[in-house]
Amino acid sequence: MIELQGVWRTYPVGEGVVHALRDVSLSITPGEHVALIGPSGSGKSTLLHILGCLDRPSQGRYCFEGRDVVALPEAERSLLRRTRIGFVFQFFHLLPRLTAQGNVELPMLFSGVPRKERKARAAQALASVGLLPRAAHRPDQLSGGERQRVAIARAVVMNPAVVLADEPTGNLDRASAQEVMGVLEAMNRQGLTLVVVTHDPLLAARARRVVHLADGRPSDAPGGEA
Amino acid sequence: MAFLDLLGFAVGALRGHRLRTALSVAGVAIGITAVLALTALGEGARRYIVDEFATLGSNLVIILPGKVETTGGVPFGGVTHDLTLEDHAALARLGRLRRAAPIAVATETLRFRDLGRSAPILGTTADYQEIRRLRLAVGTFLPSGDPERSGTEIVLGTKVAQELFRGENPLGQVVRVGPDRFRVVGVLAPRGLSMLGFDLDEAAFIPVRTAMRLFNRTSLFRIVAEVRIFAEMDQAKAEVLALLKDRHRAEDATVYTQDAMLASFSAILRVLTLSLAGIASVSLVVAGVGIMNVMLVSVTERRAEIGLLKALGAPAPRILLAFLAEAVILAALGGAAGLAAGAAGVGLLALAYPGFPVAIPLWSVGAAMALSFLVGVGFGVWPARRATQLDPIAALARR
Numbered sequence: 001m002i003e004l005q006g007v008w009r010t011y012p013v014g015e016g017v018v019h020a021l022r023d024v025s026l027s028i029t030p031g032e033h034v035a036l037i038g039p040s041g042s043g044k045s046t047l048l049h050i051l052g053c054l055d056r057p058s059q060g061r062y063c064f065e066g067r068d069v070v071a072l073p074e075a076e077r078s079l080l081r082r083t084r085i086g087f088v089f090q091f092f093h094l095l096p097r098l099t100a101q102g103n104v105e106l107p108m109l110f111s112g113v114p115r116k117e118r119k120a121r122a123a124q125a126l127a128s129v130g131l132l133p134r135a136a137h138r139p140d141q142l143s144g145g146e147r148q149r150v151a152i153a154r155a156v157v158m159n160p161a162v163v164l165a166d167e168p169t170g171n172l173d174r175a176s177a178q179e180v181m182g183v184l185e186a187m188n189r190q191g192l193t194l195v196v197v198t199h200d201p202l203l204a205a206r207a208r209r210v211v212h213l214a215d216g217r218p219s220d221a222p223g224g225e226a
Numbered sequence: 227m228a229f230l231d232l233l234g235f236a237v238g239a240l241r242g243h244r245l246r247t248a249l250s251v252a253g254v255a256i257g258i259t260a261v262l263a264l265t266a267l268g269e270g271a272r273r274y275i276v277d278e279f280a281t282l283g284s285n286l287v288i289i290l291p292g293k294v295e296t297t298g299g300v301p302f303g304g305v306t307h308d309l310t311l312e313d314h315a316a317l318a319r320l321g322r323l324r325r326a327a328p329i330a331v332a333t334e335t336l337r338f339r340d341l342g343r344s345a346p347i348l349g350t351t352a353d354y355q356e357i358r359r360l361r362l363a364v365g366t367f368l369p370s371g372d373p374e375r376s377g378t379e380i381v382l383g384t385k386v387a388q389e390l391f392r393g394e395n396p397l398g399q400v401v402r403v404g405p406d407r408f409r410v411v412g413v414l415a416p417r418g419l420s421m422l423g424f425d426l427d428e429a430a431f432i433p434v435r436t437a438m439r440l441f442n443r444t445s446l447f448r449i450v451a452e453v454r455i456f457a458e459m460d461q462a463k464a465e466v467l468a469l470l471k472d473r474h475r476a477e478d479a480t481v482y483t484q485d486a487m488l489a490s491f492s493a494i495l496r497v498l499t500l501s502l503a504g505i506a507s508v509s510l511v512v513a514g515v516g517i518m519n520v521m522l523v524s525v526t527e528r529r530a531e532i533g534l535l536k537a538l539g540a541p542a543p544r545i546l547l548a549f550l551a552e553a554v555i556l557a558a559l560g561g562a563a564g565l566a567a568g569a570a571g572v573g574l575l576a577l578a579y580p581g582f583p584v585a586i587p588l589w590s591v592g593a594a595m596a597l598s599f600l601v602g603v604g605f606g607v608w609p610a611r612r613a614t615q616l617d618p619i620a621a622l623a624r625r
């Protein structure tokens with residue numbers, strides 16, 4: 001479902017260049033749960049952005065669901081993001097003026113989903129993260145863990161094929177982190193493909209597959225060991 | 227449907243930033259208020275000057291017997307009916323005419339003791355004084371009352387009085403015209419040549435009925451009248467013509483007005499109003515730059531939000547539309563507030579200075595609304611385009 005071949009991502013910095021990713025080849029099949037770990041600055045976020053069609057490789061091929069998406073026009077890529085890819089961020093990125101319900105409705109609002117259907121689907125997504133009772137609360141009335149669960153509901157409300165999470169528990173205490181990972185893993189068990197960036201080895205260990213990044217280069221390791 | 231949703235989103239964003247919203251609404255409102263206030267002042271000045279001009283006699287309507295073709299020349303074809311005192315009475319009852327005065331005229335010799343002087347003598351009524359705005363040096367004008375009354379009063383032009391009485395007080399003296407004897411009741415203040423071509427200083431005035439008998443006439447020379455409202459000059463003219471046509475069963479009268487000069491004057495003043503509108507538009511553009519600033523700040527402040535929308539896959543045109551909707555709502559609110567404030571301000575001004583006819587011209591209301599809309603869209607587009615061009619990764623990165 002995800003096929004990276006010889007992907008480089010370089011940033012021009014001053015006179016020279018920075019290689020955020022070096023020759024990354026990676027293949028992820030539907031339903032997988034992949035943990036991306038590595039030290040800070042090793043290129044985890046860069047890789048996730050490329051997987052999520054937010055960024056383009058400087059070099060190399062990227063096929064998403066069998067389609068080469070590197071050369072797709074921006075409108076097509078945003079259609080992919082809207083319908084096939086869900087994002088979860090470290091800092092939640094909920095709109096403070098909207099309720100939990102409103103935040104979850106946001107992707108549907110900009111997709112032109114009718115109001116009634118929006119309400120129903122948002123409620124369903126909130127229920128799947130156990131936050132239906134908090135639907136009318138604004139982000140500042142929710143705990144960190146609850147906010148991230150709202151963000152997860154928002155990421156899955158369009159029924160994407162894959163959810164990409166960039167350090168989703170980086171800002172949470174251990175209990176909330178367990179809760180959030182529990183929600184994501186439950187969705188993974190129902191067939192959702194999951195790619196999670198983390199630097200917590202304990203959380204990474206729960207994944208069936210762990211990809212280590214070091215200085216922009218990946219090295220696959222089997223999951224299940226700490 | 228989708229558009230309403232975007233509108234709702236925009237309203238939510240505006241409500242989320244009340245101070246910023248209020249400031250930009252105030253900016254547009256001030257611009258619109260300025261447009262309305264300045265054009266209202268300009269229009270007020272125009273009306274004031276026109277009205278002042280009108281009091282100098284431009285409300286005057288002159289009715290002559292006989293039809294003059296627009297090409298000029300002598301009236302011909304059909305019978306020409308004379309104007310009579312009955313015509314005058316009928317005209318005086320027209321609602322659009324404030325007053326009307328009949329005129330019969332002939333040149334006769336005025337005698338006082340052994341002195342004689344030839345002068346045009348106007349037979350008319352008390353209304354003539356008002357219509358021509360005559361002022362008296364001493365005494366009174368002809369007494370008001372039924373035009374059919376044959377009085378023996380006479381009012382003298384200032385030169386006639388000087389030459390006939392040579393420093394003596396003319397009031398109460400008896401002047402003879404042919405076999406008739408008249409008692410002097412007033413002398414006009416010096417006036418000079420009138421617009422009608424008469425030198426009123428050289429004339430004398432007696433009651434119209436007496437004059438017609440004296441001159442041995444059954445018809446009037448002309449009728450002069452004053453319209454009640456200057457702006458209704460044309461309607462008044464049409465009514466006069468219609469009435470006379472009805473009475474005479476023929477179109478055999480001519481109505482003159484003196485508004486040609488006024489028209490060009492009014493045109494000059496309209497240019498003045500327009501230039502005031504130009505000044506006002508500048509203030510609106512300034513307000514527009516204000517909106518643009520607010521929208522730019524809004525885009526900058528909401529980088530994360532826009533980045534998020536893009537990351538969630540919101541299509542760029544919809545993001546553009548959402549920000550445009552915000553700008554248009556701002557402009558519409560500002561426009562409405564400005565209209566209200568402008569109307570209230572002009573209303574207050576009208577209360578404070580009842581003599582100054584301020585009025586918001588309709589075209590300026592239209593222009594102000596169109597401008598506020600253009601300002602909203604025009605100055606909203608650039609920031610909105612910037613919003614859609616933001617790089618979502620950079621926008622989402624924590625600063």
Ligand SMILES: Nc1ncnc2c1ncn2[C@@H]1O[C@H](COP(=O)(O)OP(=O)(O)O)[C@@H](O)[C@H]1O
Pocket residue numbers: 011012013018019020038039040041042043044045046047
């Ligand atoms: N916009 C950018 N310009 C220049 N260098 C960048 C940019 N984004 C990331 N980098 C560099 O790319 C490398 C990888 O960054 P990132 O993917 O954010 O790492 P991680 O998420 O693993 O901490 C870092 O060395 C970082 O400095």
Ligand SMILES: [Mg+2]
Pocket residue numbers: 044045046
């Ligand atoms: Mg990172």
